[in-house]
Amino acid sequence: MEYQRQQFYIVSLKDLIYSKRAVGREIDSDDVRLLELPVTCSLQQQITALS
Numbered sequence: 001m002e003y004q005r006q007q008f009y010i011v012s013l014k015d016l017i018y019s020k021r022a023v024g025r026e027i028d029s030d031d032v033r034l035l036e037l038p039v040t041c042s043l044q045q046q047i048t049a050l051s
Contacts, residue, residue, distance in 0.1 A: 013047075 001008045011019070017035050020028040 010050075 001010055013035065017032055020032050020035075
């Protein structure tokens with residue numbers, strides 16, 4: 001992804017959850033719990049549009 005002529009790399013939700021589980025810290029476990037909450041249809045459409 002490029003923004004203002006700067007290259008950025010974006011991790012998928014699946015990979016983000018995987019890496020947070022692999023670390024095993026309590027704060028990452030809390031993040032995983034939040035990241036796995038059901039996504040509303042509108043938000044899912046926005047995420048898909050960005051990919």
